[in-house]
Amino acid sequence: MKRLVVVLLAALFIPFSSASTHVNPDYTGEILNLITEELLNGYIQTLQDFGPRVTGQQACFDAGTYLYNEFQSYGYEVRFINWSSGNYADRNVEAVLPGATNESVIICAHFDSVPTSPGADDNGSGTAAVLAAARALSEYKDEISLEYTIRFVTFSGEEEGLLGSYQYVSAAKESDMNIVAVLNADMIGYTHTEEGRENVVVYRRDNSDWIANMAATVSAEYSLGLTVQEYSAGASSDHWPFLQYGYDAVFFHEYEFNEYYHSEGDTIDHMDLEYDMRVTRLVVGTLIKIAEVEITDTEPPEVSIEKPGNYLYIADREIAPMKNTVIIGKITLQVQAHDTLSGIARVELYVDDEQKAELTHEPYEWVWDEPSFFMHTVTAVARDNTGNIAEDAITAMIFNL
Ligand SMILES: [Zn+2]
Known part of the structure; x- marks a missing residue:
């Protein structure tokens, strides 16, 4: 599974518009x-x-x-x-x-x-x-x-x-x-x-x-x-x-x-x-x-949602490859995030627009187990220690009673 890592402009990402993405200038x-x-x-x-x-x-x-x-x-x-x-x-x-x-x-x-x-x-x-x-x-x-x-x-x-x-x-x-x-x-x-x-x-x-x-x-x-x-x-x-x-x-x-x-x-x-x-x-x-530590990190972190991929999942288990993501029952969301300069401060997970988890330590995982139906968007937002952010998102068809 490969997806583009999207570098996010703070202004476009409304929940975070107050958090600055500027890099520590020399004060x-x-x-x-x-x-x-x-x-x-x-x-x-x-x-x-x-x-x-x-x-x-x-x-x-x-x-x-x-x-x-x-x-x-x-x-x-x-x-x-x-x-x-x-x-x-x-x-x-x-x-x-x-x-x-x-x-x-x-x-x-x-x-x-x-x-x-x-x-x-x-x-x-x-x-x-x-x-x-x-x-x-x-x-x-x-x-x-x-x-x-x-x-x-x-x-x-x-x-x-x-x-x-x-x-x-x-x-x-x-x-x-x-x-x-x-x-x-x-x-x-x-x-x-x-x-x-x-x-x-x-x-x-x-x-x-x-x-x-x-x-x-x-x-x-x-x-x-x-x-x-x-x-x-x-x-x-x-x-x-x-x-x-x-x-x-x-x-x-x-x-x-x-x-x-x-x-x-x-x-x-x-x-x-x-x-x-x-x-x-x-x-x-x-x-x-x-x-002072001179932090000159202007690079956004790397982030990708590793699970779910394009598979059929039943009760958190990978069953068969699919053209899209189909989930029956609960699913563990797994995210990889890296930042070589200042390090990852946290990873936030969203289902549609609602924040579900804020993870400050690896593994960046969260079990999505709540009544959900049809199409949803899962977004992972990674933030490094100088405020640079990046996101990855997938859409999934889910059936969970
Ligand atoms: Zn003196």
């Missing part, structure tokens, strides 16, 4: 466009206004609460992670966007500052990048397919010796958290020359070189105007504990070091928000590239 560009100077300005100004966010003190505590509430308002599951080390105690804040696996990609930054500084660039800028990533991704979480779980993590205790991040990494190691990549952002919003505006530093080690390379690709692909300068990573920020524990981590940093570093002058008016926006887009674009 990364759209997500990055949600990251604007205005958005970052709001985050950094808010963080600066807490005053110096010194670990263990009220302003740092309040900033942590602010971060928690922001993440939560975007619909994420959020948690405080309390830590203590020596004379210090504070909390990290983590929000999670689940992917297909619990292997994780981490975007992180410290939100504490030194006592003398409002900490706009160090590190309101990195913290704003983590918030912006969380917010932009939350608006596309139904459209994108994430292979990896994304963890948005903000640390305190950085200025006292990477205390919050050390605590986080040792707990991650203890719980066997599978971390694919770590993107740390610290001081990403300052320039003072044209050269500064055209470059960004990515500190990496041999094991994390691939992340730096990916960032360079992202810069070119999304026209961010940033040349990635790769330097060997040292212990200067929160990527370091991750490297120490063997994880693939990088640290994004401005190309021209902020002259107001750790001073009262580290304020938003001394930053270059246009540059800050481009570096933030670079970090977030790299994050998405790592975490």
Whole structure:
């Protein structure tokens, strides 16, 4: 039995017209466009206004609460992670966007500052990048397919010796958290020359070189105007504990070091928000590239009804070849469906216009055993995991009391 496999136009198939057949486009560009100077300005100004966010003190505590509430308002599951080390105690804040696996990609930054500084660039800028990533991704979480779980993590205790991040990494190691990549952002919003505006530093080690390379690709692909300068990573920020524990981590940093570093002058008016926006887009674009499965399946699946064929069937048994399909009694409908790229999501079976079965696993079978007479159309609709659909249909003469 051979029949043509009919590729279906969604518009012609009324019960499914609401289900799109479009293929996942590349949403990364759209997500990055949600990251604007205005958005970052709001985050950094808010963080600066807490005053110096010194670990263990009220302003740092309040900033942590602010971060928690922001993440939560975007619909994420959020948690405080309390830590203590020596004379210090504070909390990290983590929000999670689940992917297909619990292997994780981490975007992180410290939100504490030194006592003398409002900490706009160090590190309101990195913290704003983590918030912006969380917010932009939350608006596309139904459209994108994430292979990896994304963890948005903000640390305190950085200025006292990477205390919050050390605590986080040792707990991650203890719980066997599978971390694919770590993107740390610290001081990403300052320039003072044209050269500064055209470059960004990515500190990496041999094991994390691939992340730096990916960032360079992202810069070119999304026209961010940033040349990635790769330097060997040292212990200067929160990527370091991750490297120490063997994880693939990088640290994004401005190309021209902020002259107001750790001073009262580290304020938003001394930053270059246009540059800050481009570096933030670079970090977030790299994050998405790592975490997202690029599904490029534009091919419809293959589907065919294997049984019934052109036979006489009695009580589900094949009796004799016929010019048409004739069924007496019940019949088991058997369907073959394949999709090599994204896989079969489900097969739906219809008798005339009525859906009888929805099958998500092989074998795609259903016993048609209900009072039926004369001619009926049996249709199998297969749908792949990117929404492409195809159908096969037969007509059968049936007599079933
Ligand atoms: Zn810093």
